Amino acid sequence: MKNLIHLSCLAIMFLLFACHSKKETQVKPVYTATTPLVESISLPQSYVANIASQRNIEVHSQQTGILQDVYVSEGQFVKAGQPLFRIAIVGANEEIAKAKAAAEQASIDLQNVTTLTDNKVLSNNAKRMATAKLKGAEADYQLAVLHKRLSLIRAPFSGILGRIPNKAGSLVEPSDLLTSLSDNSKVFAYFNISETDYLDFHLHPERFSQSPLQLVLANGDVFPASGKILDIGGQFDSSTGTIAVRAVFSNANNLLRNGQTGTIKLFIQKKNAILIPQEAVYELQDKKYVFVVDKNNIARQRAIKIDAEFTGAYVVSSGLQPTDRYLLDGIQKVNDGDKVRVSMVSPQASMKLDKLNAN
Numbered sequence: 001m002k003n004l005i006h007l008s009c010l011a012i013m014f015l016l017f018a019c020h021s022k023k024e025t026q027v028k029p030v031y032t033a034t035t036p037l038v039e040s041i042s043l044p045q046s047y048v049a050n051i052a053s054q055r056n057i058e059v060h061s062q063q064t065g066i067l068q069d070v071y072v073s074e075g076q077f078v079k080a081g082q083p084l085f086r087i088a089i090v091g092a093n094e095e096i097a098k099a100k101a102a103a104e105q106a107s108i109d110l111q112n113v114t115t116l117t118d119n120k121v122l123s124n125n126a127k128r129m130a131t132a133k134l135k136g137a138e139a140d141y142q143l144a145v146l147h148k149r150l151s152l153i154r155a156p157f158s159g160i161l162g163r164i165p166n167k168a169g170s171l172v173e174p175s176d177l178l179t180s181l182s183d184n185s186k187v188f189a190y191f192n193i194s195e196t197d198y199l200d201f202h203l204h205p206e207r208f209s210q211s212p213l214q215l216v217l218a219n220g221d222v223f224p225a226s227g228k229i230l231d232i233g234g235q236f237d238s239s240t241g242t243i244a245v246r247a248v249f250s251n252a253n254n255l256l257r258n259g260q261t262g263t264i265k266l267f268i269q270k271k272n273a274i275l276i277p278q279e280a281v282y283e284l285q286d287k288k289y290v291f292v293v294d295k296n297n298i299a300r301q302r303a304i305k306i307d308a309e310f311t312g313a314y315v316v317s318s319g320l321q322p323t324d325r326y327l328l329d330g331i332q333k334v335n336d337g338d339k340v341r342v343s344m345v346s347p348q349a350s351m352k353l354d355k356l357n358a359n
Contacts, residue, residue: 030341031330033293037275037347038322042267043308043315047191047245049215051260054248055157055183061172063151065089070168077254078155078181085153085178106134159183160254187249187256189215189227191264192242198232200268213247214265223262225250273307274316277351280328281314290320291327291334293342299327301336313351 061067068088072078110130116122162180166172193201212226226249233244247264249256281288281304288306291299304319320326325342327334328350334340 028339028341029330029333030343031334032328032345032350033325033342034328034345034347034350035325036316036320036322037351038272039275040269040271041273041275041315043270043273045193045197045266045268046216047193047264047266049189049191049247049262049264051256051258051262052188052190053159053182053184053258054186054188055159056180056258057156058180059084059153059178060174061087061153061176061178062174063087063089064173065151065171067166067168067170067172067178070164072161072164072179074161074164074179076161078158078161080155080157082155083152084155084161087151087153087172089151102140106130106136106138110134153178155181157181157183158185160257182258184251184254184257187251187258188230189247189249189262189264191245191247192237192240193245194242195236197266198243201232206269212267214267215249216263216265218261223249223256225252227264270315272322274320274322275310275313275347275351276316276320276326277328278309278312278314280326280331280350282331288314291331291336292320293325293327293340297340297342299334299336299338299340 065087067085069086071083071085078084110127110133114127114130117124117127159181162182164179165177172178213228215223215227217223227247230246230248232246236243276290280290283289287303289301289303292302293299302319304314305317306314307317308315325344327340327342328345330340
């Protein structure tokens with residue numbers, strides 16, 4: 001009986017020791033915490049842009065006739081003054097000869113009238129009429145020569161030709177489209193900015209002056225030459241709340257063509273930006289939150305607003321102060337109001353600076 005009592009006491013002592021050991025092993029986990037990284041950065045602003053050549057015209061026929069010669073092909077680069085087309089005008093040479101003969105006859109008539117006027121046979125009014133007739137005949141001759149000259153169509157400036165809808169042998173009339181010509185040595189990028197960005201641009205030009213204007217192409221590549229803003233429109237569009245902006249880019253390699261689209265990236269300098277890694281942020285009902293740890297090590301849920309997004313990082317516009325401690329991990333395990341144990345790391349260690357490249 002004594003042995004049974006002894007064994008029972010030992011069992012109870014063992015159970016008490018086991019429970020005590022289990023309580024000691026249930027230590028709260030240690031979470032990593034840090035403070036925001038405060039850095040001067042360039043915030044990217046993106047705008048959809050339409051590309052236009054600095055000069056883009058349509059080349060039309062100015063005569064009625066047969067398109068006799070086509071000296072060029074679609075997409076060809078041509079120089080200023082280079083022949084493009086020749087239009088055969090029926091009776092052009094005959095019109096010139098007829099006008100020339102009429103001018104010569106008018107000149108002879110004027111000489112005869114002048115002699116008669118000097119001899120008082122005819123009045124000065126007859127001489128004035130003969131002079132006017134000569135001027136009219138000379139004008140007709142010059143017009144006939146001009147018509148023939150216009151039959152040879154030359155490039156008004158250097159550029160790239162567009163589509164050529166009419167082929168040699170086609171009948172063309174005045175105003176018929178022969179081709180288009182684009183001077184792409186420089187191109188304009190047209191885009192719209194909000195009223196807020198417009199005010200920032202005018203009131204804080206120092207934020208923009210040190211950053212280049214980038215053009216991102218449709219395939220995601222960045223155009224090699226940087227651009228600059230030329231002018232801003234005269235009024236806002238009341239339906240969109242935006243205003244038009246025109247930028248210019250040098251296009252020495254002729255990569256950009258009239259009618260292309262792209263994305264303008266305008267970089268705004270922002271001093272003392274508050275940066276935190278994206279993994280420290282969670283989303284709830286379309287709002288973003290972090291867990292801020294107070295002086296008593298109590299985790300508090302706090303809503304934040306995001307100004308911009310970088311690779312692996314957020315720029316916080318409100319909700320966090322530079323001295324606030326926030327959790328880097330455990331955000332799925334911690335509840336609002338929990339007391340937590342934290343191990344502090346530096347802001348630089350929590351987020352590598354080389355990741356801060358704008359998307």
